[in-house]
Amino acid sequence: MQLRQDKGVSRKFEELIKLALERGFFTSASEIYSDAPAGFWDYGPLGAAMKRKFIELWRRELVRRDCMLEIDGAQILSKSVFKASGHLDSFxxxxxxxxxxxxxxxxxxxxxxxxxxxxxxxxxxxxxxxxxxxxxxxxxxxxxxxxxxxxFNMMFRIGIGVAEADAYLRPETCQNIFVDFLRLYKTMRRKLPFAIAQYGKSFRNEISPRQGLLRMREFYQAEIEVFFNPNRANDFPKADAVMDYELRLQQVGESEPSEITCREALSQGLISSKLVAYYLALIQQFYEKAGIPKERIRLRQLGEDEKAFYAVEAWDLEVETSLGWIELVACNNRGDHDLGGHQRMSGQEMEVLDDGQKILPHVFELSMGVDRSLYCILENFLDLENGKTILRLPPYLAPIDAAILPLVSREPLTSKAMEIYDELRRDFDVEYDDSGSIGRRYMRYDEVGVPICITVDYQTMEDDTVTIRFRDSAHQIRVDVSDLPCLMRGWLAYP
RNA sequence: GCGGCCGUCGUCUAGCCUGGUCUAGGACGCUGGCCCCCCGAGCCAGCGGUCCCGGGUUCAAAUCCCGGCGGCCGCACCA
CATH class of the missing domain: 2.20.28 (Rubrerythrin, domain 2)
Structure with a gap:
């Protein structure tokens, strides 16, 4: 049930690109030059802010929730890394x-x-x-x-130093994690199974980048690599908490996803282990927390011909948009491909002690496309009804928390509004705006997803209360100025 | 990279076929002023364009021709 249009891209796609350009979410890089290559994008202030909040949600719902280690690795890695990973020959x-x-x-x-x-x-x-x-x-x-x-190798090759020694921009962030695995395992005092996460840039020399943020040559990934003992992938008590959670699985050969509990999926053998079921549940829950309706999410099993060269079991988390289903997260069981490859190439033994014996850990990964995810979230919440544009983002993903607006651009309202702005701006992402009529300003902030507007009016001058106007309902309430920080924390809180 | 369509102020667009009247017009937006307003109000003024880039034809090119770059769709690839 692809929703792909016959002609052109969807109206939503076009409106979103337009909004992004006009309001500072993202724009194509090197824009003013005619030799600007395709597939490179700059995030503007609002896009950068939203990405920051999205990554913070990722840290909350995955990294911290699951006690993962987070690293931040180099983007340029030696040729040997990619010989070992197989990218030099297979990518x-x-x-x-x-x-x-x-x-x-x-x-x-x-x-x-x-x-x-x-x-x-x-x-x-x-x-x-x-x-x-x-x-x-x-x-x-x-x-x-x-x-x-x-x-044609899709990695960007670069020359290091005056001798221009061969090295490559990483085509996926996870190779740092594999290369660093043993040191992290030893120094961070972890036992299998455990996960290492990383958010950062990856680079692929795509033949034909397309569709804005959906396929780029330089892009952000947020990757999680779970290291586990393949013999004990079902000895995983953490999974008990999600056994009754319903995954939306679409197996090879099916055209629709079906909702099935982790417990049931395991007993039918659809998923290889409790460990894999647990992480599939976590990633699906993450997108639900990001506000994507459950019925627009599916975990699609990849067939033999679709899987990446390193995958032994692969599910793609996909989200349905006006352009069809978009792949956001590759959930791959990479087996011992990576640690095995680096062990052979480097001579560094990667085996660790678990359950009384030395084993080479296997890896299950959740490899998220950040830019694509941001596109899907933006599109999901873009409301074009009634000739108005309202971006109904969850408050904790909104790039601006609140706008502080004097009802009219006149003293003493402007000074009072500025005073409140000064009071809030170190703790919140707030903006002050006195330009244009109040209605126009409400619309201006609706367009970029600001969940609340704080309006300073004449009554404020008498009793130190302000009007709070909510984006989604347009309803207004009055609150004490002194209660603002506390109330705002509540309105912006994670679910 | 191939095929189809396309490229004019921030955005949308008029003009292109039938070269000159285009030192490119409008709308929205933006800035300033008046107004002082609780949901895109009005009036006034203003800012804003390498007509994608380069070359060619011509007395004259946004307009015609060639090449390039970029965009969208299809093929393919993928986070």
């Missing part, structure tokens, strides 16, 4: 060029398209060339022969 597309017209093709896709033969993921270039020649696969445009076979 590639096989490419060939038409010798006549220069058209560029993905060889595996072209073979499948022309011959119907399925090309396995890890077939090497020579074999692909052989298949091309045996089946006389040619350029679809001019019929020319294919030449110049090579692998």
């Amino acid at each position: 590639v597309d096989p490419i060939a060029r038409c010798s006549k017209c220069g058209a560029i093709y993905r060889v595996d896709k072209l073979i499948e398209e022309r011959t119907g033969l399925h090309v396995p993921e890890r077939l090497n270039l020579d074999e692909m060339r052989r298949i091309v020649e045996e089946n006389d696969v040619r350029c679809t445009r001019c019929g020319g022969k294919l030449t110049g076979y090579y692998y």
Whole structure:
């Protein structure tokens, strides 16, 4: 049930991009230059503030809730890291060029398209060339022969120092976590199972970035890597608390998700272990806390042909938008792919003691696309009814907590409003605004999701009370100025 | 990267086909003033445009031609 439109992007997508540009959520990077490459975006003040609040929710609902360790790693990592992780060899597309017209093709896709033969993921270039020649696969445009076979690696390669030694911008944040695993395990005094989290930038040289924040070349990930003993993945008492929680699972071959408790999913064998069930529950709950309605969330199981090269079990958390279902979190069981790879490559033994024996931990990850998540949340709460734009964000995700507005731009109301602004602005993200009629200002702040407006009027001058006007209902109440900090903390509180 | 459509103030757009009257017009927004107002009020003034970039044709290019860059959709890839 894709909601994808036949023509153009959705109206909501367009309105959101427009709002983002006009009000400072995000804008394309290098904008004023005509050579600005696609796939790079700058967050403006409101976007940066909202992202900060989103990450704070992530810390609250995942990192702190589950006692994870959070690190902040380098974005440039050595070539060896990516040899070990497999990205150097496997994070590639096989490419060939038409010798006549220069058209560029993905060889595996072209073979499948022309011959119907399925090309396995890890077939090497020579074999692909052989298949091309045996089946006389040619350029679809001019019929020319294919030449110049090579692998296009989606990592950005960079040169370090004057010698320009090969290194790469990380294509996923988690490699730092794997490389640092043993030191963290030893120094932070953890026992399996435990998780390490990281929020930061990743870089992928996408062939064709599209759709604003949804596919970028430089993007934020918030990743969680859970290290566990594969023999004891069901010895996991923490999961008991979520056993009756209903996951919205969509298995391979199904077209709709179905709600099923963790307990039931485990007994039917849909999920490999209690540990995996627990983390799937946590991530689904996180998006519910972010305000996405449950029926717009699904955990879709990936088939063999869809999974990343390192995954042995994979679920994507997806959210339904006006553009269709968008993948926000890859939930992958990476097995021992990463620690095993780094152990072989570095010679550093990665095995740890658990349950009386040395084992190489397996990894289950929750790899979240932050920018995509922000898009989906913004779109979800964008209300365009009645010719007005109201961004009905949960208060704890709103970039601005409150606006402080003198009813009219005249003394002593302006000074009084400024006084309240001075009083609040170190504890809250508040703005002062006396420009334009009060109605216009209410609308202005509705558009960017400010949940409450604090209006200073003539009565304020008499009894030190202000009008509180709520974004979602437009209802007003009167409160004492001295009660504002306490009341605001309540209105902005997490659920 | 291919194919289709497209690119004019912050945003939306008129003009492009039929080159000159365009030193590019309007609306919304924004700024200042009057007004002093509890849900986008009104009036006045103002700011704001490399017409995506580069080249070509022409006496003359937003307009015609070529190349590039970018956007959207489709193919594909993915957080």
